[in-house]
Amino acid sequence: MTSAAHGPVETAELLVRDxxxxxxxxxxxxAGGWVAVSGGRVTAVGPAGSEPEAERTVSAxxxxxxxxxxNTHHHIYQNLTRSYGPAVNGSLFDWLTTLYPLWAGLDEEAVYVSAYVGMAELLMGGCTTSSDHLYVHPRPLLVDAEIRAARDIGFRFHATRGSMTRSVEDGGLPPRSVTQSEDEVLADSERLIGAHHDPEPGALIRVALAPCSPFSVTRELMIATAELAERHDVRLHTHLAEDHDExxxxxETYGCRPVEYFEDTGWLTDRSWVAHCIYPNDAELRRLAAAGVGVAHCPSSNMLIGGGTARVREMRELGLPVGLGCDGSASTDHASLWLETRGALLLGRYRGGPGAMTARDALDIATRGSARCLGRADELGHLRPGACADLVVWDLHEVALAGALSDPVEAWLRCGPARAWTTVVGGRVLVERGEPVLPGLAEALRHHGRIARRMQDVG
Incomplete structure (x- = not known):
């Protein structure tokens, strides 16, 4: 367990030690290791006794x-409708049709405060990079609002420009109020890429294109979006093979199964990663793997909705990039990547037996696997010198850890609950002693409560 991999000792801006x-x-x-950080990058790691001098030191x-x-899949705005009573015990489609009318009330302020609060929660659960799938657009500039929140915090964020064009009148599920025309979607997608996407190494903000699902947009939009992503060299994301109803x-609509439709519309490429992917058959899994399509595995959402779960072990054996996702804050009702990592451990063992998943496997999915899904395996998900300086010092209460003497990684997921004691993004400490270091959080929470009450028409 002791492999030193460190560069030259030098003065660092931040040193996490011991x-x-x-x-x-x-x-x-x-064991007893340290990480040195400068310029937003890991500059060196090593064993106790070889630490460099540093401007700031954090004890671990x-x-x-x-x-x-x-986090490779999320709908942060949904934290405005958490645990909404009329929706919690229905099927996926029942859940969606109940909540769409509430989400029609989204505006820029609602998206900004939900993103600010949601990112704070993600940071507290050890998440340093998140994608978000915002596909409800009753008003313009909503993706810009969540990008503004990420910039204000200093959070590493992949915004995915979601879309729906099939309303209930067109044979889809959502009301007309939250859908857009194909021309609106494509024009705004191109605008967002130009305004916000940073292709440079170490980028904090990137943009991907993300029609919601095969049953919420037209075939024409799926094809045009894939072409637009190719033209601008951005990634593609959608829900796929999530439910038997799909x-x-x-x-009935396209004359083929979802994965075949996915391929026919030009999405079967290593530019794509998909959420859930619960119901592909063996041949379809092999096609997805051969193309390099990534999968966002969402354990808590799968278990709460009760609709099955991805065959993670088989996917990884085939070479598919598999990462983790919180999914919507109104389906899992939390935004903790630690909980999702523990869920992946438990669900993997429940499906495949004790040899199917270890704590290190689950950590690998939550870090390196997720980074592969986002196309950033070179600089995220590890702490090799040159990586983005995104790291977490984990805290478990000594009572929970009593007797756990032999393996800190297994204890991290088995003994919890764990929380982030220190969370560092790009070399900046954003959680300290378990609390977010975000000056705007108290005000965002006040606004969040007011908007959530209005949206749910409660009190």
Missing amino acids: AELLVVDDGREI AGRLVTPGLV DTYCL
């Missing part, structure tokens, strides 16, 4: 240090 165990990368862990004594967790819908 970790009980530092997880650098797959198979590289350093007695604690596990890992790369920051990466199989029925695609067969």
Whole structure:
């Protein structure tokens, strides 16, 4: 467990030291390790006794240090309608049709405060990079609002420009008030890429294109979006093979199964990653793997909705990039990547037995697997020198850890609950001693409560 991998010792801007165990990368862990950071990058790692001088030092004594967790699928705005009573016990389609009318009330302020609060929650759960799938657009400039929140916080954020064009009048599920025309979607997608997408290494903000699902947009938009992504070299995201009703819908509407439709519309490419992917058959899984399509596995959402779960072990054996996602804050009702990582461990073992998933496997999915889904495996999900300086010092109460003496990584997921004691994004400390270091959080929470009450028409 002790493999030192460090560059030249030099003065650092930030030094995280004295970790009980530092997880650098797959198979590289350093007992008593340290991480040095300068210019937003990891400059060196190593064992106790070889630390450089630093402008600021964070003690990780007695604690596990890992790369920051990466969230590959989320709908942050849904934290405005968490645990909404009329929706919680229905099927996926029942849940959607109940909540769409509430989400029609979204505006820029609502999206900004939901994003600000949601990103604070993600940081507290050890997430340092998140994508978000905002596909409800009753008003313009909503994606810009969540990007503004990410910039105000200093959070690493992949905004995906979602879309729906099939309203209930067109044979879809959502009301007309939250859908747009194909021309509106494509024009705004191109505008967002030009305004916000940063293709440079170390970028904090990137943009991807993300029609909501095969049953919420037209075939023409799926094809045009894939072409637009190719032209601008951005990534593609959507829900795929999430529900048996989707199989029925695609067969009746397009004359084929969802994965075949996905391929026919030009999406079967390593530019794409998809959410859930619960119901592909064996041949379809092999096609997805051969193309390099990534999968965002959402354990809590799968279990709460009760609609099945991805075959994660088989996917990984085939070579598919598999990452983790919180999914919507109104389907899982939380935004903790630690909970999702633990859920992946438990669900993997429940499906496949004790050999199917270890804590290190789950950590690998939450870090390196997720980074692969977002196309950033070179600089996210590990702490090798040159990586983005995104890391977490984890805290478990000593009562919870009593007796856990032999393996800090297994204890991290088995003994919880764990929380982020320190969360660092790009070398900036954004959670300190378990609390977000965000000056705008109290005001955002006040506005969030007011908007959530208005949206749910409560009190």
